[in-house]
Amino acid sequence: MASAPPPEEDDGMDEFMDQFKGKKYKDGFSEDNWEKEFDKIPMFMKKAPEELDSLEHPELACIQTILYDEDQSPEELAKTYKNEGNHYFKEKNYKKAVISYTEGLKRKCSDSELNVILYTNRAAAQFYLGNNRSALNDVIEARKLKPNHLKAVIRGILCHIELNNYSKAIAWCDEGLKFEPKEKQLIELRASADKQKRVEERNVRKTKLREKKKRVQAEALLKAIEERKIKLFQPQELSSQNSDDDEGDDEEEDRVLRTLLFDGINSENGIVVHLDENGNLNWPVLFLYPEYEQMDFISTFHEDTRFIDHLSVMFENFPPWDTEKKYKPINLELYFEDEQREDLYQVDPMCTLRQVLSHDRYVVKAGNPRILVLVRGSSFFQDFLSGKKLQGAV
Incomplete structure (x- = not known):
């Protein structure tokens, strides 16, 4: 008969395991919590935490240290920040996207194409935040590096339209059409900007006509009041100002002053003479x-x-x-x-x-x-x- 194996030396394991006999493991996965537990594991996370706490998320803190190791080249770091910004952009977290793209640009890498992408992507994030001036500044910087970058041109056009700079939007469209003459979006944006420019010009003309009509009516009204020798009350500060004026002051300026004064003294019910x-x-x-x-x-x-x-x-x-x-x-x-x-x-x-x-x-x-x-x-x-x-x- 084969002899039995010699007994193993007691290492305290049996005593340790005895502690768990009759006890149920409370932290295991269940039908109710498995998705929540999986979301704590970096590999399975659907969304990064808003604030990275090294105590609460030690695995992520470790990964972040590896990703943003300053020993990496500026190009590698800039690319990493670009990818991070793209991730935030897809999640529509545009504020964090702007921060990531900005960090990438701070690396001052020598890859001109990468810098163009960082500027253009940051412009897109700023645009969605409503920061149209900042977005426009970014696409201008992108075009300094690559004048014919189509995305930069299109985003610049959109910024000009949002800022009501329709003439500049049309000029940018024309520049883009020089190197992309069949680009559908450029053609459509130019037509839209031209239409809005015409509407704005028409509104300006209408406003000027209304102001002219109002001015003529005010002049006629003041003339009628003066002919009847009716006196209008003027606040003390205006009265003293008029008394200090030189006798050679322009009569038209005085008439405009009185027109503005009278136009501004409505009754409590908003009705005027x-x-x-x-x-x-x-x-x-x-x-x-x-x-x-x-x-x-x-x-x-x-x-x-x-x-x-x-x-x-x-x-x-x-x-x-x-x-x-x-x-x-x-x-x-x-x-x-x-x-x-x-x-x-x-x-x-x-x-x-x-x-x-x-x-x-x-x-x-x-x-x-x-x-x-x-x-x-x-x-x-x-x-x-x-x-x-x-x-x-x-």
Whole structure:
């Protein structure tokens, strides 16, 4: 009989294995976690982690150290960064793609073709990020190294179109067509840029015509106001500026200043005075009732309409806030205030708006003529007028 093999020397293995008897391995793959576990292994990863932590991903940190070993040549490192950038680009992670391509360009390798690719690819990533200026700068650098690089030309054209530089886009198309006369994309881009250029030119012409029409209307409006000797309020800073001007200042500049000033003082409702087809002024007028802190707004008050005509319509019925029912046209007195002198001028309701606005002490402020309305003989009427200086009626 064959003798039994001699017993192995005890190395403690049996005791070590005994620790696991009856215990279930908890970290094994299961139907629920196998994809997650596989994704931790570099070979099977579908996507690189956003932040590379050497403790959490030691395998990746090791691979990265090998890939980006500074002992490699600039060409090898630039190519590695290019490949990394391409990977990020495919994942649409354009910010990281830009960083990778930039690192590749920092290597300053002697491979001109590789540098062209790095510039062109970085331009594409910048384009998708909306950084059209940066993208254009990159394709310009790429074309310095390779003037006829088709991708650089096309991406440059796209940048010019996004920047509304249609003439330059067309020029780049023409340059590209010199060496690629049948390139479909160049032909289509040129047609698109030319169409958009024509639309832009048409819009510019329309804008100029609108501005000219607006300027002519503003000039006519100011002329009508000046003919009626109506004064417009000017802020203190503009008034002092005008007083300091030399007498020889260009009259046209002063007219433009006043045009801009008047065009900018809209009423609260965005309505401004305008000339109708018969050359008459129509104003947005405020009627103020200080006793009740109320007001009425007449958006189009014809300059030759009498105040009584509006009051008769406005107070045909008592307003809700007139609880004492005392606001009847026959009971009302109208005033305008000279803020500079703190004087009150009574307005005859039979007067027209033009007569009031042409008064030598009336100043139109903020684009809205304003009239105070009081009930004659009321207690508020007496109190309100007691502290005011009354002047003759208009």
